[in-house]
Amino acid sequence: MNITEFAAYAGVSKAAVSRYFNGGYLSEEKRARIAAAVEATGYHPSLQAQMLRTRRTRQVLVILPKLSSESCARMVEGISDVLDQNGYQLLLVNTANDSSREVAALNLLQQNTVDGVILIATIFTPEHRTVLASLRLPVIILGQEYPGFCSVSHDDRGAAHAATAHMLSKGRTAPGFLGVTMLDKAAGLDRRRGFEDALREAGVPLRPGRTSIAAFNMESGYEQASTLLEREPSLDCLFCATDSIAIGALQYCRSHGIRVPEDLMITAVGDSEAGRVAYVPITSVQLHYRTAGQLAAEMLLEHLADPHTKPENRVLDYVLRPRASTGDASPEEDIWAE
Amino acid sequence: MNITEFAAYAGVSKAAVSRYFNGGYLSEEKRARIAAAVEATGYHPSLQAQMLRTRRTRQVLVILPKLSSESCARMVEGISDVLDQNGYQLLLVNTANDSSREVAALNLLQQNTVDGVILIATIFTPEHRTVLASLRLPVIILGQEYPGFCSVSHDDRGAAHAATAHMLSKGRTAPGFLGVTMLDKAAGLDRRRGFEDALREAGVPLRPGRTSIAAFNMESGYEQASTLLEREPSLDCLFCATDSIAIGALQYCRSHGIRVPEDLMITAVGDSEAGRVAYVPITSVQLHYRTAGQLAAEMLLEHLADPHTKPENRVLDYVLRPRASTGDASPEEDIWAE
């Protein structure tokens, strides 16, 4: 049933029906007649026709590098919460950490099928900048600051600082660093800086050779821990850019008789479930992923309502969660017991 | 730029342009002219107009109960792979384990904005059946069999059987069961049956009081393990319906001095990353989540191509992964070392 048929059924004009659904001058009498007819027929306007006519789809595109990672999943949950509540639909593109697929997804946008975009950030290439700049849609970058665009990010530098400082405050003096590529501003560069901040603050020199770069998974954490610890056996504490990497490193320690925290303290950023239940529960910095997602979605909706809102960067805080990997609890301690 | 303008620019009729993009009789000369004009202008047909006119949106809705769970995330990744490759877009609705939101999402479909649905299954209520039956769209149920509908599911019964039998084959005689609600056919009912199958096969009676029901998370696993093991201290092995629950149970053992596997063997279904790196790596049954997602998407595309395809249920197999929680490896053993 279309609007013409429905209007005839209800005994009003098409315009009246449209006003009923979209607001506008409409007498009480007609409003009641239409309401009754809706009740009787179950009529509702066609979304496709509305999209064509109004040029708004009420759909938001979310581009993300990986779904099966706790942090991304939680951010998407946050986004989904807010979009749902506001009657927007969530279109998902998983780029599988493939930068070209990311750009391809952005290019798809020039066929304007969505009202806005939330881009969960990883590595930005010059191509990204080109295509992002050419976009006429509101874009929110989630997970790192990006000049000229709205963004919601975490205080990665502060988080890394807190985690590292926590170990140094316990008297450790030979810190190692297991990071990710510096091309990733948030998890790579900022966390590295935070690590260095803590060292500088404590007057501990950063020796070359005491850092290594891993990929975003446990296996890589294991391998890089192996490389690093064989090269630098004197390390007494290790900061890892992500929980996954820390778990890999922990696994290496376990299988090579390195005691955590006695021989080596370990900290990380992310506070994942896996880190909490690991062999030695890992001291980690909790970031508010879900909140970040919600905030990004809210920001986007704001921009949709008023396109002239200025670019703004919201930075979320963090919470250090001390656990057994820094000697703040015994590994056997109840995690969930009250 | 719309088709009329573009057709004028290229010096052909609107119909010719449409045929260029959709196939149909078209002379080589016009084809070349249009191709050149596309190159020059970057024109492409409006998706919204196509949706309205053809009544096909090339969008697929995926309804799932939870994003931040490894299994769901992997299934969605599989779905995303296939849809992407075939030019379909993925619309995501996260129902947050709320049955009414699930039904609401399905009802949204009667506003027909998508071509098909993949429903990641949990608990099916009579309402589900009503609304599913009233749907005129192809629907694939992912994660459990559901009579009358296409589905892709795992051999949950076989998986639970394998996990349980593995413990019994090692001489254990007092098995306990930590499951989830039977309203969930796959993770609840089928895994329970598999557990019972193994007991029957081994001639081990199932004592009442040796089973308990948990929610889908670690905390609940911890609590239910506590209840169960305090009531039945003589248990010597424990089957858990999910890895999360098993991790919770393991945590309980750890904090209460119960040695795994010596005092209590533990197995589960799911083979999550967290289970592999737990305090005692958990023997678990691997299910092919990603493949399941891919298969579901392929099935849906088939139905989209030919709506008369018959309902079919594909059941995927499983792989038992023996680990330290059943004494098949030492906890210190390298997981990733070659």
Next chain:
DNA sequence: CTAGAAAGTGAAATCGTTCTCTCTTTTTAA
């Protein structure tokens, strides 16, 4: 009491396609 503003109304244009229908031209088969 009246002018002007506000509220209420419906016809018709518009959004950007696809696709049927009619017609012409070319190819094929007998």
Next chain:
DNA sequence: TTAAAAAGAGAGAACGATTTCACTTTCTAG
């Protein structure tokens, strides 16, 4: 050579809404 089939082309009617515009009626203020 010719009839039938196939290929190619374009006009114009949908698809199902929103929104402008011109108009009428009802308030409100002075």
